Amino acid sequence: MERKCRVALLTSGGDSPGMNAAIRAVTLACEQHHYECIGFYHGYNGLMDDQAVNLTSELVNPYLQQGGTLLKSARCKSMLLPEGPKQAANTLNKHNIDALIVIGGDGSFRGMQALSHHWSGQLIGLPGTIDNDLAHSDKTIGFATAVQTATEAIDKIRDTANAFERVFIVEVMGRHSGHIAFNVGLATGAESILSFENFDPEKAQAYVEKLAVQIQQQQNNKHSSFLIILAENLWPDGPSGLQQALKQTANIDSGVCILGHIQRGGSPVVEDRLLASKLGLAAVQAIAEKQHLVMLGEVGGNLIATPIENTIQDPKPVSMYWLNAHEEALKGF
């Protein structure tokens, strides 16, 4: 009897809503292709200490609509050491794995590159991160849900901010990229959006002075709230640093809300379920077609495979067009 192809799967880095939908799609597609499907728990840690599980449709089906990842995730320090990728390769060889699918962000893809130097199986990446910072896919799995979650939370802040005509600084995630900040800022009609793409930390005081003028003008004219969406890791001393600067510079009081990990959880929105399901099915198809060291993504409605190194190296710029248009439109009020 012909030996069945053995496909392994892991989720790595920050979990993102829709990872479970991708795991489910991979498992179902493997069953359809008559492949074995083996999950490894806790990201690359599961390859370090051999934490394997046989994935079946019965096991994965109930997770489709759940956030997080049924395979758990981790940031595995051993992968950064010379022995780590070798150890990972040993585990894959021990299980006779033919192909490994990694769902994660750019760090996880760097892990795939390191592994490729020690393991001869096929490696396929799926973009799974709320940050949307991977080139060659319009969206990453989990981004749409994170934007939705943050938007709903900020809408609630807006209600209470309106009631007291308050200024609020809301910090959103994104590590070092502004996709969440800009999209959430547009969706909530934030009066100001500050992110890596439009902020120079050397000129922080100049931004404070500009913000102070905007806040005073807007509140004098309209008697309404003023929301500042602030990307994490941006402002020196974080959102409370900006809060203090506004107070010291112009005696402006403001509230601070750090949305934090609330943005990573929750049931994936339809857009993420669809993207994850399509990419999961495509990953198994890519294995059947003998593809290697590629990431699958969706660009303009088409599924495309891009060499992993390009997805890591190529920038994924935030579109400034709509941000600028939004700022211009606000000036008209």
Ligand SMILES: Nc1ncnc2c1ncn2[C@@H]1O[C@H](COP(=O)(O)OP(=O)(O)OP(=O)(O)O)[C@@H](O)[C@H]1O
């Ligand atoms: N240069 C590298 N070489 C080998 N492995 C790496 C490298 N960079 C990252 N990894 C592995 O990938 C894991 C995940 O990377 P990282 O923590 O950067 O998250 P990510 O995949 O970028 O996702 P996210 O940004 O959404 O959290 C790391 O914990 C490590 O195990």
Ligand SMILES: O=P(O)(O)OC[C@H]1O[C@](O)(CO)[C@@H](O)[C@@H]1O
């Ligand atoms: O959960 P951790 O390990 O603190 O990581 C937080 C980081 O992970 C992300 O949620 C996803 O990369 C970033 O937006 C954030 O900076």
